[in-house]
Amino acid sequence: MTPKILVVGAGAVGGYFGARLAAAGHDVTFLVRPRRQAQLSATGLCLVSPLGDATLPPHMITADQIIHPYDIVILSVKAYSLAAAMVDMAPAIGPQTRIIPLLNGMRHLDVLASRFGREAVMGGTCFIVSSLDGEGRIHQAGVTPRLVFGPLVAGQDANAMTDALSAPGFETVPSPHILQDMWNKWTLLASLGTLCCLMRASVGEVARLPGGTDFVHATIKECTTTAAAVGYPLAPDTINAITKRLTQPDSTLTSSMFRDLSQGAPVEAQQIIGDLVARARAHGIATPILDLTDLNLRAYELRRDTR
CATH class of the missing domain: 1.10.1040.10 (N-(1-d-carboxylethyl)-l-norvaline Dehydrogenase; domain 2)
Structure with missing residues (x-):
């Protein structure tokens, strides 16, 4: 069964990785706010990148439209938006869901574990130079982006998730030392x-x-x-x-x-x-x-x- 992936946020980071995954045929849904949903409905999700431009019609939902848990949740909001994001994504978290946060710093790991349980939260980080322009397009520059993730507790198998999180346009790196x-x-x-x-x-x-x-x-x-x-x-x-x-x-x-x-x-x-x-x-x-x-x-x- 193809894992169902929810990308929380369709900005410069989540939008890039999610778009590459969707373009490669993965089952990707973006959890967005109504304003971003309206923008992307009108323009499509646009990437401008030396690794290949792309425009695709993203599958999007808002928080009130979540009807089932997802297998993988990629959390890619700014750290100061974490509290609001947790409220929005809560209905998407089930017993087998794995959350991969791409936030900066470390304190979000404890916050997420307190809300959803330590077994749900993996470690994650990414390396990408990207930004949104005034029209909502994602501009990526520099070296090939990397998505790095790994286990924090027993039972989290990063290697088993590698295929589900691999696509042209970025490197996928399951890490045994994600905290480092x-x-x-x-x-x-x-x-x-x-x-x-x-x-x-x-x-x-x-x-x-x-x-x-x-x-x-x-x-x-x-x-x-x-x-x-x-x-x-x-x-x-x-x-x-x-x-x-x-x-x-x-x-x-x-x-x-x-x-x-x-x-x-x-x-x-x-x-x-x-x-x-x-x-x-x-x-x-x-x-x-x-x-x-x-x-x-x-x-x-x-x-x-x-x-």
Whole structure:
């Protein structure tokens, strides 16, 4: 039997992976809000990608239209939308459902497990550079995207799900060490987010300034020290890869959190920076740069909430 896949969210991440899976013939349904449903009904789900453009009529439902559990739920909303997403997707979660969250940070794992049970929640992360344009089209750039997922408790067989989650246009990676994979990405995101949000600049702009690379090295050190203290030390080659990526003087790379901040939009500050600071505190790790970034972003959120 072909597994039934529900993709929660049809934005830049879920829309991309879900569209590739649907185009490959998988049984994919998108759980969307009415506004996105109306947009996609009019235009189709459009991908603009160096790996091949595509436009398809997606199978969509809204929360009130869920009538049965799904086998796999790919959760791809922003971290600050998790509570609302859990309410919407609850009728889709049955005894055999496996949830693969692609949210940033780590705190969502406990939140999801508390609501749906630990046996339902797997670890997951993805690597993709994508964005939505004003017409709702998904633009993907850079290297081939990757979808990584793995077990968190006994009985979750990631390898058995590989075929159901494979399609041209991205790499599918079942991982036996998914928590380490997630910590590796969190370290990258927290370092990049700190660099861009605190400096209000791109990677290259900071790298070209006197003292810029020293700042980046110090930021990465705070993140990796925290990860090691919690029990997930990054391998030296992983740290070197992050450092190289964030010290390129010709790089135009910015974090999605910085792009959201620049537009006055909500940001994943507490999930990416605040939670990392809290874990550092619990282990007695000093993180002065992350502390300053956390304060900066909380001030931004306060001003945004009071407008």
